[in-house]
Amino acid sequence: MEWETTGPRLSRDVSFLKEHPPERDAPPGAEGHPLWTEYVRYREARLAELEQGTPAKGPLRWEGYLDLRGQFIRGLLFEQLMVAKLRADAALPRSQRQWLRDFNQPRIETHVGMTKADLRFADVLVIEMKPASGQPPRMETFSFKSRDMHSLDQNALRTQMRADANGALRYYGETVNIRRPGLEGLVRIQRVRLVYEGGSLKPSDVKALQLLMKALNGRIKGVEVQFQ
Amino acid sequence: MKNDNLVFTFEGGFNSVADPLQELAPFLDAxxxxxxxxxxxxxxxxxxxxxxxxxxxxxxxxxxxxxxxxVGLYRTTEPELDMTLMLWFPPQPPSLELWLNVKALDLFTDEARCQAFVEMVRAWAIRYPVLSYASAHSMADDELSGDPFYGREERVAQENGFDQIYAVYWLNLFGPKLVETVGRERMRSTPAHRVEELPDGSILLVTWPTAADFASEAARVAQARAWVHLRPDLDFDTVMATLRERSTTLAPVEPRFAPDVAALLSRLPEYVSIGQRQRRIAELNAYVPPEPEEWLPLSAALPSDVADPKAALEQYAYFAERLVALLHTPVPSVLKGSPESLTDIDFHFWRQTFPDTFERHNIDAVAVPAIGAYLGEVLVKHLGGQWLPRKQWMEAQVRVGDRVWLPFARAHRYMRSTQSLLDHSLTQLYRVAERHSRY
Structure with a gap:
């Protein structure tokens, strides 16, 4: 019998898999990882097929699974793309900017820890380096979301976008306590921008989306929703 | 018309301090x-x-x-319904907002049903006076009319809304302000199927008895007459030409996709907006992917050159399992390894614009071997294929009937771009291999 216990894959033996459920061999910290629940589902699906006698493969170990999945995380790429766009925008003369028109000289910081209810990391914090005299520097935060919203019905879309906007405001808006060394302290965030990835992930009906955007942007103060 | 919806959007005044059940009763009655x-x-x-x-x-x-x-309101059976009732409370101006999308416009060929719809809207407008403007119309034609921007910048459109007669639809509710802008007398005398002043000063206007045949010549004439009456600056013939062009764009096109890729192509039209869908079907009808080239006649097959064929096969199985691990959440059927899974995978990568999104290095080093091995395994499992392993995995072949296929070479070409996912799909290769499996 092949156990494959040292290779990248686990055995396809049902009794072995049952005796070694994912949580039993989980390395420290794995169970808190965002991909862990997906990994557990993957293991369960593979085990179910093997139990039915389907000639399935032995599943990947957690380490290999994590490494593989980590190379194709869409949200991470979108975030990198947006940060690059913001940096390019910041370098333009103010009148030509698309995103950062309200800043004289914007400085862009990424993954900035801030506490309100609990510790969260804002994707981007923009700080005014040349505030008008006597004024505290303007600060804005950005939250990027790579969410497939193409097939959501109108109420589901509304509920999702409201939850995202409320969440962005709660964690990265109003008054926050910045934890990044050198920037520490209580500051007022003038505006939170919630930016969704567009393209094929965007809802396809323009009118439906526009109605929601109008309602969100017109009626939730301090947060602005956009599609890229 | 198939593939079109009736959409009604509405925002009216609402008494937010009243008992909600009581305040909503007239809405639900209607x-x-x-x-x-x-x-x-x-x-x-x-x-x-x-x-x-x-x-x-x-x-x-x-x-x-x-x-x-x-609250979302739906149906468990056909026709599909996507309806949302929204309420706003102080400190916002209290209002009742509605999104109503009946996903079967052809229901509204029935005149009595259309009349019942108009009566319902009328009852709502009397109880919850329309704030500025509301309309009901074909969703596809509404989109082509330029709604909601009408050529304006997004920000301007959001601020100003429907502040002049940008368009006229099957059913229109003009709020008092818009009525004053156009002129009450002019609006009252609009040539239309039905024009009625409501108690709050708004006007209900229906151009034609039925909503579904909006693209017919007669319905278009009625629509154009009403529109140029409300917009004397517009010319009837020009308006008619615009409306006829919209009707042409929306004329239903029967899907006739290339058979080998029909299962994949049939899933693409819904990813353009509803107003462009018939054009997209026509475009896909004309599209024929090139014949697969990733094969050799059996006589030209590269002989296996590996010392340990079992280990090579194990490696391919491992590669294939990595595709399962990568896709099991968005594409659950990947666990099955069936010909249908291949179509689901093609579709998923296309939706994600995968080859144009992720890093080239990861695609070539990780995705390509996983996809190639998976494709090879499906050929083995479902067409009785046999692996001919090679030291260079890119050269590995699967023998099926009178051909040997190069699944890794296919995967490599497939992952060049989002377009090449369609030009060199897994779906197509399987279908062609299947035809050659019986020789």
Whole structure:
């Protein structure tokens, strides 16, 4: 019998898999990882097929699974793309900017820890380096979301976008306590921008989306929703 | 017309301090008597419940935040319905907002049903006076009309809304301000199927008895007459030419996709907006992917050159399992390794614009071997194929009938771009291999 216990894959033996459920061999910290629940589902699906006698493969170990999945995380790429766009925008003369028109000289910081209810990391914090005299520097935060919203019905879309906007405001808006060394302290965030990835992930009906955007942007103060 | 919807959007005044059940009763009365074949049977707030008035109120209560709430209303059977009732509360200006999308415009060829719909809207408008403008129309034609921007910048359109007669639709509710802008007398004398002044000073205008045949010549003439009457600056012939062009764009096109890739192509049209869908079907009807080239006649097959064929096969199996691990959440059928899984995978990568999104290095080093091995395994499992392993995995072949296929070479070409996912799909290669498996 092949156990494959040292290779990248686990055995396809049902009794072995049952005796070694994912949580039993989980390395420290794995169970808190965002991909862990997906990994557990993957293991369960593979085990179910093997139990039915389907000639399935032995599943990947957690380490290999994590490494593989980590190379194709869409949200991470979108975030990198947006940060690059913001940096390019910041370098333009103010009148030509698309995103950062309200800043004289914007400085862009990424993954900035801030506490309100609990510790969260804002994707981007923009700080005014040349505030008008006597004024505290303007600060804005950005939250990027790579969410497939193409097939959501109108109420589901509304509920999702409201939850995202409320969440962005709660964690990265109003008054926050910045934890990044050198920037520490209580500051007022003038505006939170919630930016969704567009393209094929965007809802396809323009009118439906526009109605929601109008309602969100017109009626939730301090947060602005956009599609890229 | 198939593939089109009737959409009605509305925002009216609402008494937010009244008892919600009482305040909503006239809304639900009108809905229940106006809706027949498209009446919702499900409500959804935080939880899903069978439609009752109490369920609507419960959903609104459980979804409530500081200034707003909403309830989704749906149907469990055809025709599909996507309806949302939203309420706004102080400090926002209190209002009742509605999104109503009946996903079967052809229901509205029936004149009595259309009349019932108009009566329902009329009842709503009397009880919850329209704030500025509301309309009901074909969703596809509405999109082509330029709604909601009408050529304006997004920000300007959001601020100003429907502040002049940008278009006229099947059913129109003009709020008092818009009526004053155009002139009450002019609006009252519009040539139309129905024009009625409502108690709050707004005007209900229906251009034609039925909503579904909006693209017919007669309905277009009625629409154009009403529009140029309300917009004397517009020329009838020019307006008619625009409307006829819209009708042409929306003329239904029967899908006739290339058979080997029909299963894949049939899933693409819904990813353009509804107004462009018939054009997209026509475009896909004309599209024929090139014949697969990733094969050799059996006589030209590269002989296996590996010392340990079993280990090579194990490696391919491992590669294939990595595709399962990568896709099991978005594409559950990947666990099955069936010909249909291949189409689901093609579609998923296309939707994600995968080759144009992720890093080239990861695609070539990780995705390509996983996809090639998976494709090879499906050929083995479903067409009785046999692996001919090679030291260079890119050269590995699967023998099926009188051909040997190069699944890794196919995967490599497939992953060049989002377009090449269609030009060199897994779906197509499988179908062609299947035809050659019986020789």
């Amino acid at each position: 809905l229940e008597s106006g809706a027949d074949a498209w009446m919702p049977d499900i409500t959804k707030g935080k939880r899903r419940r069978r439609y009752t008035r109490a369920a609507v109120v419960k959903a609104l209560a459980e979804s409530r935040d500081e200034c707003t709430t909403s």
